[in-house]
Amino acid sequence: xxxxxxxxxxxxxxxxxxxxxxxxxxxxxxxxxxxxxxxxxxxxxxxxxxxxxxxxxxxxxxxxxxxxxxxxxxxxxxxxxxxxxxxxxxxxxxxxxxxxxxxxxxxxxxxxxxxxxxxxxxxxxxxxxxxxxxxxxxxxxxxxxxxxxxxxxxxxxxxxxxxxxxxxxxxxxxxxxxxxxxxxxxxxxxxxxxxxxxxxxxxxxxxxxxxxxxxxxxxxxxxxxxxxxxxxxxxxxxxxxxxxxxxxxxxxxxxxxxxxxxxxxxxxxxxxxxxxxxxxxxxxx
Numbered sequence: 001x002x003x004x005x006x007x008x009x010x011x012x013x014x015x016x017x018x019x020x021x022x023x024x025x026x027x028x029x030x031x032x033x034x035x036x037x038x039x040x041x042x043x044x045x046x047x048x049x050x051x052x053x054x055x056x057x058x059x060x061x062x063x064x065x066x067x068x069x070x071x072x073x074x075x076x077x078x079x080x081x082x083x084x085x086x087x088x089x090x091x092x093x094x095x096x097x098x099x100x101x102x103x104x105x106x107x108x109x110x111x112x113x114x115x116x117x118x119x120x121x122x123x124x125x126x127x128x129x130x131x132x133x134x135x136x137x138x139x140x141x142x143x144x145x146x147x148x149x150x151x152x153x154x155x156x157x158x159x160x161x162x163x164x165x166x167x168x169x170x171x172x173x174x175x176x177x178x179x180x181x182x183x184x185x186x187x188x189x190x191x192x193x194x195x196x197x198x199x200x201x202x203x204x205x206x207x208x209x210x211x212x213x214x215x216x217x218x219x220x221x222x223x224x225x226x227x228x229x230x231x232x233x234x235x236x237x238x239x240x241x242x243x244x245x246x247x248x249x250x251x252x253x254x255x256x257x258x259x260x261x262x263x264x265x266x267x268x269x270x271x272x273x274x275x276x277x278x279x280x281x282x283x284x285x
Contacts, residue, residue, distance in 0.1 A: 005017070005100055006267035008212065008257055010207045010208060011206075011208025011209070012062070012063060013060065013061065014060075014061045015205065015269055016059040016061075017056060017267040018097070019055060019056055019089035020055045020071060020073070020093060021088075021246060022052055022264055023073065023276055024046065024053065024085055024086035025051065029052065030043075030053070030220065030231055030233075031224075032229075032231055032234070033187060034230075036049075042222075042223045044061060049158065050085075050086060052264040053262040053264065054264040054265075055090075057071060058259060059072045059097075060188060060205055062207075064186075065188070066102070066106050066109070066186070067107070067110070067111065067188060068109070068110045068135065069110075069111045070119045070121050070261070071122030072090070072111065072119075073118045074093070074165065076162070076164070079243065092134070093135075094125065094134055096122075107138045108139065109139055109140075109184060109185060110140040112140060112141065113201045113203065114143075114197060114200040115146050115147065115165065115166055116160040116217075117161070118168060121162070122163060123140065123165045123166060131164050132168065132172070133172065138174070140166075140176065141176050142175065142178070143179065143201060144178065144179050144199075145179070146197070146200070147175075147177060147200060150166070156235065165241070182201050187207055187222075189204045193243045194243065195218060195230075195236050195239040195241075196235070198235070202216050210256075212248075212256065212258070214260075214261075215258055215260050215261065217231070218243055220260075220261045220263070221262060222258075222260050222266050222269055224244075225258075225271055226277070228243040248278055251270075251271055252278060265285055266284075267284050268283065269282065269283045270282040270283075
């Protein structure tokens, strides 16, 4: 996994991709019905058919705000879980940010695209026997429907939700529940993109004449810009396909930059339509 930082500037906004570690998970689960003979061309599996999944977070810096999109998987893993996911003891989110030159106290906003553990596990840190916000001065945002679903603990995906990642923030008044598409701060907006689950959000940043979109788990890997390459985890795969067709059509036509939640090497990419298929074109690792 690449450890260096990659940054992108659009207009007067700077976006930095940070990898808060990585884990390895079954390639078949990550690519659903797509056969290994196809996804294996871009993601080399290990002897247990696991592929590397980056825990990607993005820092967005505007003239007035410093925003973190997703917070990685956190550190609350026992030895068995780390072995299953081929994951060494990951660093605290605060350590990841500080090593990249970002002081945790300087963030005013966190956007959780959804509340699966690998996207919000770094939301909180344990201090003096209780869980508190990793970014003490930040407001955290998530869809209200996502929190309600997390609390349902449905057998299909209960394992993905850990209350310690979000309930302490709600109790402290730092987690803000939103409903539907909205602008979080000037130039930074979220859009609900159902498919992976009902209330997952993608993030859109517009500055100058450029647009960047963090696809979250709509397309965990760059290879999944192909609409039918849908993860086995997705609760609503047909909606995933429809969302990708709409969003990536615009991205290709308007020259957006994209980033992906679990891509272990590629940081940013543009896409184009060639011979009826979408392909990555200009890229940054």
